[in-house]
Amino acid sequence: MSVKAAKLYPCNPTTTRGASTKLSASKSKIVYTNGKTVIIRDLNDPAVVTAYAGHTQNATVARISPSGYYCASGDASGTVRVWDTVGEDNSLKGEYKVISGRINDLDWDGESKRIIAVGDGREKFGHAFMMDTGSSTGEIIGHSKVINAVAIRTQRPFRAATASDDTQIIFHQGAPYKFDKTIKTHTKFVQDVKYAPSGDYFVSVGSDAKIFIYDGKTGDTLGEFEGSGHKGSIMACSWSPDNKSIATSSLDCTVKLWDVESRKATTSWLVGSDINHQQVGNVWFAPDNIVSLSMTGDLNVFDPRVGEKPARIINGPTKAITAAVSTSLETFLTGTAEGRIIQFSAANGETSYVDGEGHTNLVTGLSSTPDGKVVSVGFDDKLREIEHRKFTPASSSLASQPKSVVTAADGTVFVAEVNAIEAIRSNQKIFELSVGYVPSSVSAHRSLVAIGGEDQKVHLYEWDGKTLKDLATLDGNKGNVTALAFSLDGVYLAAGDSSGKVILFNVDERKVLTSRWSFHSGKINSLSWTADSQHCASGSLDTHVYVWSVQKPLRNIAIKNAGPGGVNSVLWLESDGKAGKLVSAGADACARLWEITFHA
Known part of the structure; x- marks a missing residue:
């Protein structure tokens, strides 16, 4: 028996309308946050991904130290965690409560020893401290409103600049860092400030759509970038590794490349035209690419040598994955809490x-049909059909909010809703069953349809093509039946409930085979059977995944902490009786592939 974490499919960054989202880079890796997770991913090698889930509050910004050995990440509570990026366990170096509110940005000095974190505090808006002890190394003062960004000169003599909603930039000398001067160049919120890699200059951008450049040592204003500028708030800027260019991202949906010497725009990319394409963050990563973040969470990768459009766009979920279904041995679809479906x-x-x-709200279920299509249901009370990675024009309105969906062998789609079961075929409702309990899950095999209810029972029906006939009621669960799955041969039915137990029934004999699959401590969200009907995987709100054996009910394979925040979906991509590949996905918007070897 063994479990190997084979692949991690990361989420994309979360964004907030009208706010700058901080991205950072270390060589070919970019760093960003989503919920409580910090993602480090190599854009040149998709296999190199790290997901750090050590924060108890939503993480807001993360940056790798110049040495490359540590990452500092801040969260919404004002806490900064410094952790190891080299080892697989990402061991914690230190945790420091630096301000009383949300951390908007942080930066390292060139020696990887000192950090300045800034944001929204009460008694102060920023703090400078040592990364290993947390002891103060100066004070960040002079602002009267929330600080949006900070940049530290990486060479000695150290300098730091902070940008704030009070329209001012404060220039600090260090270390220890102390107030030097106030810079009043912008007329609206200052959104970002960045030092050049050489330390000779730093630039600032703001909601007044202006870009200013300053002397890196003295903080003196050198001038403003002119000509063919942005028409909306500039949310982010970043320097090229050779110090000759800067890239800016704006709410006018454009990304511009500027020549520092002439202070003029050399290239402009228009990403789109609506709110979804507003650009809220960017970073320059090695060797010569720019990543700009769209409001939707899409990462647009630009090559400065190629104009007009992004070289590639990296899509991904930004909200919790709430449903998943396998479409082949190599592909699977996921539905998310924002209504998107991603392959x-x-x-x-x-x-x-x-x-x-597609859907406009949370996707509650996905099911593959016998003719190779996929149907989906969501909180927008719609059933939609997917074919060849496209939604078909056909859709059905549901009577009430759907909880779960399954497709029978004859192509009939059964939807478990708040107060009824609907049967739909060819996008037409052909039958509706009103029941005296609240349905919460559904599964089907050939003509059998099982409905899990909030009455802690499994209700078994037979489908004759026109109506559902009541066959039996299966007892054994100790909580609301939240997940159901027939084995592929139809012999077994697994029923997971809100207490964390999975009950295994023999379908023909209508009896409990085992109630020992009870290691979860939270609600069972998903169940999936292997092709030989001998192993069943369960994903739970307790963040764990278990693989259970029919022949050896007391033995299981545990995947602890498989999904921070809870596992919402599990599915087998392939299995041969000895080993299998299992996908789990959940609240952290990431999907994970596990290679599992079963008990001999």
Whole structure:
């Protein structure tokens, strides 16, 4: 028995409308946050991904030290965690409560010893401290409103600049850092400030759509970038490694490349035209690429040598993955809490959105049909159909909010709703069953349909093509039945409940085979059977995944902390009786591939 974490399919950054999202880079890796997770991913090698889930509050910014050995990440509570990036366990170096509110930005000095973190505090808006002890190394003062950004000169003599909603930039000398001067060049919120790699200059951008450049040692204003500028707030800027260019991202949906010497724009890329394409963050990563972040969370990768459009766009979920279904041995679809459906390639991790008019709210279920299509249901009370990675024009309105969906062998789609079961075929409702309990899950095998209810029972029906006939009620669960799955041969039915137990029933004999699958401590969200019907995987709110054996009920394979925040979906991509590949996905918006060897 063994479990190997084979692949991690990372989420994309979360964004907030009207706010700058901080991205950072270390060589070919970029760093960003989503919820409580910090993601470090290599854009040139999709297999190199780290997901750090040590924060108890939503992480807001993360940056790798110049040495490359540590990462500092801040969260919404004002806490900074410094952790090891080299080892697989990401061991914690230190945790420091630096301000009383949200941390908006932080930066390292060139020696990887000192950190300045800034944001929204009460008694102060920023703090300078040593990374190993947390002891103060100066004071960040002079601002009257929340600080949006900080930049530290990496060479001695150290300098630091902070940018704030009070329209001012404060220049600090260090270390220890102390107030030097106030710079009043902008007329609106200052969104970002960045030092050149050489330390000779730093630039600032703001909501007044202006860009200013300053002397890196003295803080003196050298001038403003002119000509063909942005028409909206500039949310982020970054320097090229050779110190000759800067890239800016704006709410006018454009990304511009500027020549520092002439202070003029040399290249402009228009990403789109609506709110979804507003650019809220960017970073320059090695060797010569710019990544700009769209409001939707898409990462647009630009090559400065190629104009007009991004060289590639990296899609991915930004909200919790709430449903998943396998479409082949190498691909699977996921539904998210924001209504998107995304296709993943298991081999290389490439992602792409399902095109067309989709859901406008949380996707509660996905199910594959006998003719190779996929149906989806969501909190917008719609059932939609997907074919060849596109939504078909056909859709059905549901009577009430759907909880779960499954497709029977004859192509009939059964939807468990708040107060009824609907049967839909060819986008037409052909039957509706009103029940005296609240349905919460559904599964089907051939003509059998099982409904899990909040009455802690499994209700078994037979489908004759026109109506559902009541066959039996299966007792054994100790909580609301939240997940159901027939084995592929139809012999077994696994029923997971809100207490964390999975009950295994023999379908023909209508009896409990085992109630020992009870190691979870939270609600069971998903169940999936292997092809030989001998092993069942369960994903739970307790963040764990277990693989259970029919022949050896007391033995299991545990994958602890498989999904921070809870596992919402598990599915087998392939299995041969001796080993298998299992996908889990959940609240952290990441999907993970596990290679599992079963008990001999």
